[in-house]
Amino acid sequence: MRRRELRLALVCYGGVSLAVYMHGITKEVWKLSRASMRRHHQLPETLPPADDSEAVYGALLAALAPNLDLTVSTDIIAGASAGGINGILLAQAIATGQSMEPLRGLWLEGADSDRLLDPVGASSSWSKLWAMPLIAWTNRHGLGLGEMEEPEVRTEAAGKLSRLMRSRWFTPPFSGAMFSGMLLDAFAAMAATSPTPPLLPDQQPLDLFVTVTDYHGSAVRLALHSPAEISETEHRLILGFQSAGAGPDGARHLADAPALAFAARATASFPGAFPPAGIGEMDAVLAARGDEWPGRAAFLAGAFPRHADPEKVALIDGSVINGRPFGPAIEALGHHRAHREVDRRFVYVDPRPGMHAERAADGRSPGFFATILRSLADIPRQQPINDSLGTIEALSARVRRLRAVTEGMGPQVEAAIEAAVGRRFFLFAITPERLAEWRSKAQTEAATRAGFTYASYAQLKLARLTESLSQLLASMGAGAAEPLRVRLVAHLHEEGLDKPAQAQGKNGAGSPFVLLLRQFDIEFRIRRLRFVIRRINALAAAGLQPAAMAAVEALKAGFYSLIDIHLGRRNPARLAAHAALDGIDLTDPAAALAGLAQALDLRALDTESDRNICALFAQPMPRAVRRNLLNAYLGFPLYDIATLPLLAGDGSDEFDEIKVDRLSPLDSPSLAHVGGTKLQGSRLNAFGAFFSRAYREHDYLWGRLHAAERLIDIVASATANPPDLVPFKDAAFRAILAAEREQLPHIAELITRLEAALASSAPRSAGDGR
Secondary structure, eight states: OOEEEEEEEEEOOOOGGGGHHHHHHHHHHHHHHHHHHHHHOOOOOOOOOOOHHHHHHHHHHHTTTTTEEEEEEEEEEEEETTHHHHHHHHHHHHHHOOSSSSSHIIIIIISSSHHBBBTTOOGGGGGGGHHHHHHHHHHTSSSSGOOOOOOHHHHHHHHHHHHHTTTTTOSSSSSSHHHHHHHHHHHHHHTTSSSOSOOOOOOOOOOEEEEEEEEEEEEEEEEEESEEEEEEEEEEEEEEEOOOSSSSSSSSSOHHHHHHHHHHHHTOOOBBBBBOOHHHHHHHHHHHHHHHOHHHHHHHHHTTTSSSSSGOOEEEOOOTOOOOHHHHHHHHHGGGGOOOOEEEEEEEEESSSSTTHHHHHHOOOOOOOOHHHIIIIIHHHHOHOOOOHHHHHHHHHHHHHHHHHHTTHHHHHHHHHHHHHHHHHGSSSOOOHHHHHHHHHHHHHHHHHHHHHHHHHHHHHHHHHHHHHHHHHTTTSSSSSHHHHHHHHHHHHHTOOOOOGGSTTGGGGGHHHHHHHEEEEEEHHHHHHHHHHHHHHHHHHHOOOOOHHHHHHHHHHHHHHHHHHHHTOOOOOOOOOOOOTTTTTTTTTTHHHHHHHHHOOHHHHHHHHHHHHHHHHTSSSHHHHHHHHHHHHHHHHHOOOOOOGGGGOOOOOOOOEEEEESSGGGGGGGTTTTTTTOOOGHHHTGGGGGHHHHHHHHHHHHHHHHHHHHHHHHHHHTSSSOOOOHHHHHHHHHHHHHHHHGGGGHHHHHHHHHHHHOOOOOOOOTOOOO
């Protein structure tokens, strides 16, 4: 069976009180990730039983298994404001295996205006008399209680809105300290659960980004032609976290709770509602609780590298400047390497698609205050994602061009291999000695045939090599990467090792330049292994007999194992502990290169790889398939010469297109006839759910239901022949309703209507919108 990874990069928009809806969505993403982890865990009996929709996702993955072994993971998360909070909590659950179940209380009970109200700023009850005209004014202008049709909801909201408007004027009504405390409680509740293993493979990184707005900004120096340098103020700021694998204690970590809570507090610091977030506030909250922040200094240094005094920073809502943070998620793709065939998706969560379309449709000229408010707040937050989609499409277009180049080169590459090793090489038994000889001859042939274009290719390889070596040394504690790179370049020049023309000479295979590549260019070896895997995938997609398919899938698994070995060989922790680097001055290029050459020992790795590759090719398979894959392996230097410059030196070596999926109330039609496309939190200019428990329950439930439908669609789209999805969607809906009925008493009538709709015998299809 084919093995494939469905990798989700989740981008979560802001939405004020629609954060409750987004919690329902991220909870389903977590359950899908748990279902995938469960299927591939070696000791399933040690895991807690699958509950509600998680069991349905597991059944869906099992239904795909006869043809496709699919793993699903979320390895990139970017969020702003309300989406930032939910992204942080989801990332913590994925990295640590902690449960998200305790978070229901955070949103249903904690996201209430009375709970968030700053007690210091509250006025006496006598001020209610003058507050009432203001409430009446907001109601008359469509900003208030008139949007709430339910009498009990309107009564509840009236009291809370009155208390809010009676708060001290010209100060934020909500308490930042109380918000920070609630977030710390949420992380503590997650930590108190019985964790599963992390929801990502050991070597797969998890990147988390949340946007914030630096109120005061920080100075950045910009180089121009004239004047030579200027200084400007940068207000955009991204707080980034990464979990790259198990830590020294053998467990996987994202960051300590105070750092994550501070990031969540800062990204959702809605202007006017909350005071700006600052380090002092978090320090005071922790001190009052008797908690410590062990990673405080490291967090400040990493989060605010341009600030002279990070403790004076003032951060406001991330959506002010960047409410749709595709950018950092796209940039993170470069170091998310594939260990299996990958279907990469960007899934963005938009709780209010087309939120102002109805206002634009009425054709009325905007008034004075409406113009000011929309220009300052709404319009900057609601720009379409054309630029981000264009960037993603450009990446995919480049992939298509690279594929076209490699496919068109096939006949010329085969001719070059035949010229180098003989026309009938594929008829001989493949031995490690023959494979090494063929590979050397093919690489020499590639350098010779490339002519003058080889110089630019080799210089690019050399530049990438010095960059990767300097970054490797920097990660081992040798200092900043750029000064190390400069010294490396100077050393290679002094030693005459930076002359690519040597590879095209008489003794090209034994030249100093080629020797340098053999000692250090592990990236070329990894690209070659990945290229063969892509060729295997192309053969599988074109159609093979079952026996041939089993052979190439085993071959692919073997090549992925070789990639793991190569990735492990360059692991900084392994290298730092190697005896060859013990006591070496890593800032001295000559000493560092000599030690690294011994520690990497790529010649021994090549010998080991040759033995493994020979064993893999010795498996029974059609002669045409074996020849095709041998041509890909031996001919890779020719392909690399053509394609590496097209990669623009960005470090990406995957030929996988990127697809974009939206998750919003408009994209889940199955239960639309019962309601749900209108979220209650969108009322009161997106503050509605803060004033009603029933509204929060409503949006949370629909978040789960909408996400369940869309995630089932997305999973099924990873295979060419999905099963009928209606039974899986209905099973997920029923499981969610059963799990939440006792927890959501204020919307019992809605749950009853939903259950009745699912019990109807009327036939439905996945796309009929019913």
